[in-house]
Amino acid sequence: MIDLKLPSKQELKRYNTLFSVLTKYGFEDVMANDQLKKLIPKSYLKKHPETQKLLSFSKFERIRMVLEELGPTYVKLGQIFSNREDMLPPKLIKELEKLQNNVPSLKDFNVEKTIETELNISISDYFQSVNPQPLAAASLAQVHQAKLLNGDDVVLKIQRPNVDDVIASDIEIMYHIAKTLDKYSPQAKAFQPLSIVSAFEKI
Incomplete structure (x- = not known):
């Protein structure tokens, strides 16, 4: 039976981001597979003007940069695979290890507004100050220093916006991609992509 399930609005948005970032970092060859093309609206396949500039980085550097730019899900995936020396080449492992400690912080992230919205409070009622620059950033959250009204120093761990969706x-x-690779790519099938995604989903 043919699966006629249409992607949700959120999924379409993430497809757009996914293939735009892959193109930006010079991975158009990943999208050249005829079967994968069926998953991608034609508008997503336009070349990004920065592609040539980014080709100066090694393939493994660009893989790490793609994961960073795609955000929390892919950073977490890279972190997990950074421990799989049995599956991946040493140079790629070295790049993925950078995702353990060097996750980029969010750009244009209004920390105070997020705190007020999530906790339904006014910052001035509880804090003397909140540092907008994070102490550290992880795949799902980032950490900020703050000072309470009584002078106590505290650390706030703030989840990235809309991370669940x-x-x-x-x-x-x-x-979707794992099913396509499993069906049409013997090389990819050997790595059991569906099992990998299933295990990752549980994590």
């Missing part, structure tokens, strides 16, 4: 859409997309 993004992860759910990303995993759905991963399943």
Whole structure:
């Protein structure tokens, strides 16, 4: 029976981001597979003007940069695979290890507004100050210093915006791609892509 399920609005948005970032970092060859093309609207396949510039980086550097730019789901995936020396080449492992400690912080992230919205409070009622620059950033959250009204120093761990919806859409997309690779790519099938995505979803 033909699966006629249409992607959700959130999934379409993430497809757009996924293939735009792959193109930006010079991975148009990944999208050259005829079967994968069926998953991608034609508008997503336009070349990004920065592609040539980014080709100066090694393939493994660009893989790491793609994961960073795609956000929390893919950073977490890279972190997991950084421990798989049995599956991946040493140079790629070295790049993925950078995702353990060097996750980029969010750009244009209004920390105070996020705190006020999530906790339904006014910052001035509880804090003397909140540092907008993070102490550290991880795949799902980042950490900020703050000072309470009584002078106590505290650390706030703030979840990345809309992370639940993004992860759910990303995993759905991963399943679509894994099914395609499992069916049409003998090389990829050897790595059991569906099992990988299933294990990752549980994590």
